[in-house]
Amino acid sequence: MASESAPARYPAAALRAFTAAVLERDDLPPADAARVAELMIEADLSGQDGHGIFLLLQYVRRIRGGAVNVRPRIRVEESGPGTALVDGENGMGHLVLTRAVETATAPARAAGGARVGVRASNHAGPAALYASMPVAHDMIGIYAAVANAYHLAPWGGQELLLGTNPLAMAVPTAAAPPPVLDMATTVVSYGTIKKYVQRGESIPLGWVTNAAGKAITDPAHASEGFLPPVGAYKGSGLALMLGLLASVMNGAAFGRDMVDFNVDDHRTTNTGHLLVAVDVARFPPVEAFKREVDRRLRDMRASRRLPRVETIYLPGEQRHTRIQEQTTHGVPLPAALVAELDHLAASVVVAPPAATHAT
């Protein structure tokens, strides 16, 4: 692996193969390793790279520390025409959620919508991945999760009892890229902060603060900070409510019971997720709905822009463009990450991926 100061680009296929090989070495069954790798690299392709191959070393550390079960027997308990509870038996979150989405589709078709609660899962990468999956079935996807770290206090408090609990939604379209909203309930996600820390870059104002609300910009001190909620009390309230829905209702960890997967390589997180699939066809005919969504998005996109704004990007559009661009031209990996992956490759006796071309 090269390590120029300008980031080299790597073909997605090479990154997938490398990631899967590493995970196989750490005892994931080949099909499971391939699935986790596929979703991790999809995160990289989409630009949500704080949730992609960047996390491989951390995942491996936790697998080796006994914190994650590499051979889970994921259990599904269907509790009604439109509901199911998935117990991930502490498997990789990507696998547990893949199962949750599969579980949701048939009941959503039968009942008009389905809600799948998840417990005993793990970190699963970006929320957009899972909200997007029902879209292939002409369903709206909604996803929420309890983040595996303490970053947020109840509004007015200074104890970090909440995570950056994200919310994502995706809607089917006819021809336009499906709109995908993926928002942490903090100003930015901690995955984004971790990228700055790894690169030793100064953190932008307002992303991390101390308890008194004063900005922390030094990456060496980022882990001591608070992540301010988006929209002040609104983001804090939303993080709380999403936690009750995605976690407490499913018997997953919340509040003081959470385990911070950034600092703990041994304990299970009992991560909770919520996945909802909504069958569009119950009200309007699917094709009519999708065309109507396209028309509405087109209208927004073509509306009058602010001065100095060249393009109005709707939720998920930049993600869509980035996936196409990076699938063709490769995923840029910063030098610090390449060095870390080289080291990991050597330790597990796997060939590191080769860059397509340096830029």
Place this chain on the structure above:
Amino acid sequence: MASESAPARYPAAALRAFTAAVLERDDLPPADAARVAELMIEADLSGQDGHGIFLLLQYVRRIRGGAVNVRPRIRVEESGPGTALVDGENGMGHLVLTRAVETATAPARAAGGARVGVRASNHAGPAALYASMPVAHDMIGIYAAVANAYHLAPWGGQELLLGTNPLAMAVPTAAAPPPVLDMATTVVSYGTIKKYVQRGESIPLGWVTNAAGKAITDPAHASEGFLPPVGAYKGSGLALMLGLLASVMNGAAFGRDMVDFNVDDHRTTNTGHLLVAVDVARFPPVEAFKREVDRRLRDMRASRRLPRVETIYLPGEQRHTRIQEQTTHGVPLPAALVAELDHLAASVVVAPPAATHAT
């Protein structure tokens, strides 16, 4: 009606009776008038007074202008075990949503959850009202709506194609007040702005801006402004997605089709709502879940506070306290509103409500 400069207090019962009498004069059937009045005054009691009796004159204007149907035959089309579409036939939103909540309960019990889409409705007051209703059935309530006014541009744009589209959620508890989140996707709701306008008070910085992002504080110019989205692109994206779910999916108005009910007394709004009821009992036993929610809320409330913060209020707690306090001591109405209601009372030959006591 008195009109001191310090706001007089009015018993909720008197305000309900007055509101119902006015609506009856304008041809709502007595039971419908009473129901609308009940929900409007509940908004006042909870402190969401930009959505309460404050709106009575505006509602009456629109009824008289032929914009609202006072004798709707609300139609329910059940389209699956867990879905239904309610066509409000342009009735008052409060009535249409009351019907939507009633419609949701049985299928939610049967399927584990239900989603009711609403079209041909009208402004219905605060989102918290409707998200809270399923809680009495031991269900989680989720509500979203397309607001009846243009206040928000797609991110990067300067055409107001979006409303303040709110999201609300409420969760059952054992003994604690149920947590209720009610958030506009803008920094504040337009109902809040309108209160400042009516009182002629200067608008706080950051609540209304011009297209260039410069604050508008003069109440006389508030209606020309933008309401900035909460969390910048996140709030704008959320407003868009909620609009697709609450409106486009139900065949209700969205984007350029919206009618601004603040300035138009004649045209129908075709307002869209989304109401979801989630049956808690599908996963954990209800009582265990409610006790667990109580415990989690207690934990948050008792956590270490920031300096100078006396109480950590969780979502809905201040609302709950205010309802109790104002039910006992009456609802304070500002002088400008009292004058407006006095005038309305005279015009429809209804006795105005009497204040309990001046403060």
